[in-house]
Amino acid sequence: MATGMLHLHNLLRWVVLILLLVSIFKAYTGWQQKRSFTAGDRKVWLFTLISSHINLLIGLFLLFLGKQYGILKIKDQLPEGISIMSNKPLRFFWIEHPVFMIIAIILVTAGYKMAKKPIADELKFKRAFWLFFIALLAILVAIPWPFREVIGRPLFPGMH
Numbered sequence: 001m002a003t004g005m006l007h008l009h010n011l012l013r014w015v016v017l018i019l020l021l022v023s024i025f026k027a028y029t030g031w032q033q034k035r036s037f038t039a040g041d042r043k044v045w046l047f048t049l050i051s052s053h054i055n056l057l058i059g060l061f062l063l064f065l066g067k068q069y070g071i072l073k074i075k076d077q078l079p080e081g082i083s084i085m086s087n088k089p090l091r092f093f094w095i096e097h098p099v100f101m102i103i104a105i106i107l108v109t110a111g112y113k114m115a116k117k118p119i120a121d122e123l124k125f126k127r128a129f130w131l132f133f134i135a136l137l138a139i140l141v142a143i144p145w146p147f148r149e150v151i152g153r154p155l156f157p158g159m160h
Helices: 002-032 039-065 071-077 088-116 121-142
Strands: none
Touching: 002 039, 002 088, 002 121, 039 071, 039 088, 039 121, 088 121
């Protein structure tokens, strides 16, 4: 089950990234073109919010019960006195990746909240743009890209 969840988490990463890019594009063009905020804008932002939250829940499952780095699965197997901070994979998967992703989810949530605020559309688009953009940067930094030594994962499940 943990392997399937890892594959789902990996695939959903692409859904989140694509929706986040679309949200950024819609926010930027709305801001620059001084468009009116539409139900379509809100729906794209909502789908971005939902997909990122689902991926967060799967990620939390993997953090605690994942086969390779799940805290509850391997904590008893660690040698006595091992420092998580000196172990690059554990530090990344137990601290860096979750912290950056939670920050990104908070930013995506705040970006979506702009859709509900009774403020001028231009300001709504501008604030959402920056929140989504910073969330994208946090996600890109925290993804275990294949080129990252020791912690790298394939771009798609099953690829090596």
